[in-house]
Amino acid sequence: MNTIKQNFVAEPERFEFTAAPIHKFDLARREFFKLLGSGIAIFVVAKDAFAMQETPAGSRSFHNEELPKEISSWLHVGEDGVVTGFTGKAEVGQNIRTSISQTIADELRVPFESVRVVMADTTLTPFDAGTFGSRSTPTMTPQFRRVAEAARDLLIGVAAKEWNVPPEGLVAGDAKVTDPAAKRSLSYAELARGKALAQNLPAEDPVTPATEWKVAGTPLPKVDGRAFVTGGHQYSSDIHLEGMLYGKVLRPPSFGATLSSYDDSAAKAMNGVTVLRDGDFVGVTAPSVHEAQKARDAIRTQWKEVPQVSSKEIFSYLKKNAEPSSNERFRHQKGSVEDGLASAAHRLETTHNVAYIAHAPLEPRAAVAQWTDGQLVVWTGTQRPFANRDELASLFHIPENRVRVIVPDTGAAYGGKHTSDAALEAARLAKAAGKPVKVVWTREEEFTWAYFRPAGLIEVKSGISKEGKLTAWEFHNYHSGMSGIETPYDVANQHTEYHQVPLVLRSGSYRGLAATANHFARESHMDALAHVAQMDPFEFRMKNLSDARVRAVLEAAAKSFGWPRKKTQTGQGFGLACGFEKGGYVATCAEVAVNRASGDVHVVRVVEAFECGAIVNPDGLRNQVIGAVIQGLGGALFEAVEFENGRIRNPHFSAYRVPRFRDVPEVEAVLLDRKDIPSAGAGETPIMAIAPAVGNALFDATDIRLNNLPMVPNGLRAAGTKLSS
């Protein structure tokens, strides 16, 4: 049980999720202090977890040896004054380690430098469903604020007892408790000395309003920055253990292929090589990667392949194979679209294809596995350490408490590292070899055997009045998902529906999920409607929009961009798009330059306004927002996974184009800090408006409407030709 499972329903497009059991944390209190040393510890228990416990909340203050089962975060103040926070969330470049440290420092009133955060270690940290859905900031920062506040109260209580005075007159600050009347103080370190005090408390809303934050809300640099610029930080792929071997897995030539003949004699004859065959799983270990590769390549095999859908026919396949929708959750209806269309002065229908794309995190999947006396420890870059632990436990038929999964800060994920692939492979090979084994996927493996952002087909039908007000809105998404599917615009008659299609390629979460596809279709369509209504795209949106937060970001982006802009050169175009998702509000304006002779497209300038409530770290947020814009340009302009006969045809960076320096525009992030609204996450939503903004700018530049993602994989000339044929 945890707050995420209580409040968070996973979107249907998170295909990679399997139903996970409810896990219990079973580290005993004695062990906890043994691990951390004496001090003061505070545990936050989910509100509803309290209600479900047999004994009343007040009586559960550690009279038994066991920690409560449903803990969501905790904190320890050590004898050395070091404050340690514990969370099951993983650091994958989104900089949550820094924001959590700031939050703890802020609420506990200690220097930022004295805080460290232990993350994503299934033995040391509380259960967590995973680092996804932009949930780390909204769930973890209030919890750590609450836990730090309780620690502060506890420390004041200890000091009051020490001095034999009432706690009301004491003040906590600068890592000490002060008695202003008697002009004396004791540091937190002194107060924690020799103690093994623990207290747990229900999670409640944060107490210190954002207007009073001192450390949080400031642009502090990324924690451990020095380790990253010196190459000192150890990612999973950098972990080295004594006697460790390197593993390589034999992959089938195509998806779904099965082994029909097999000869590993040449591989087995190689020095130091172990070969493991277990059904269709074949892997080797050797003293070096190079030798493991050679051994793997020396295995002779024949495979039975099965026919597969190719990328050329994927969109008609999706439409044809949609499952009849029975789930009410997938459908939203209001008024009558038919009536709305009948009363419209103008009607418009558009169809949008969205290609499969790959996450391509620069650190591929990697894991190091070590077995000691039937206990398994795995270091791996994953967003779901506890799911990895459970899959490992179930694969080897051992209890979960004999598996420990540790996630070193990881070389990015973008929603692409929810599965346990590398961990399972390394653990399997380590068991066979009787030594620790490291498995690092090659780029080709990552592009082929990881999962993709699903392809999608989107159909939009709408009507507007003579005055440019929406009268009808019908929106169907096939396969890609329902994140961001609801229109933020005011329209009395609407029908929105998500249609499930059986998987073609292994698919799953990607930064923003289907919000990018749905915003691309909706905002491109809205732009086309503005054109039909002969209205300025900004004015047209504002006329149909009453959501104050979307209006605010749209106005802020337009203002910084200088909308409406006058064209000063041929091939120049301007476009905008907006929306909201996961508590984040975004509006993006783009300027493009099109070379009419070559068809080359260049995005010159982007202004993105973003609002996600109270900002915890403006510098980290700026990095995420600008980063999302640049990453989003890839899927907008040229990224697409091509496949045929069960093979990925472009599984290399030389064939799969991602944004590089030359593709990068001048990007300005306008951050709206709403201190009156609880902080939401920001890892995803900033990515979803860039594609339509650029598409709308391309239309403005050329009068060519590009309705598919990617828009210009081979330049605008090729896209234009295709459109007219």
Next chain:
Amino acid sequence: MAKSLEIEVNGKRYAVSYAPDTPLLYVLHDELGLTGTKYGCGEGQCGACTVLIGGAPRRSCQISVSAAATKPVTTVEGLEKDGKLHPVQQAFLEAGAFQCAFCTSGMVMSSVGLLQANANPKREDLVQFLQGNICRCGTHPRIIKAVQRAAKMMQERAR
């Protein structure tokens, strides 16, 4: 395995036991434990494995250890001098020019190589030179800013 090959890395000589046709990257990362040099693609397309060979930036996944052994190699671990960061490292740190930071070693090494050849690069030179280094987190604008800042720091130091 016989230790037949020697290589100089960061001013230190190492005996190499890996096969001579092994890409330099694996010798640095796995055998010598210099894990700052990263595998990102294995085809010289992402720049994460960039090191200096004889002072010039090279993709260590694309050169065998035997070919690399003829000249001194510098990895990201060799940039710090007496506990002081190289200006490029310092500038990356100050500019916050990383997110997941897996590309950072390669970005730093490419930039050091660039600034050795061209002490005063224009923005377009940087874009051109770093085109072969991939950052998936989209930190490019800060990286450009960091290298520009580093160029200034190095010019001031040289004065």
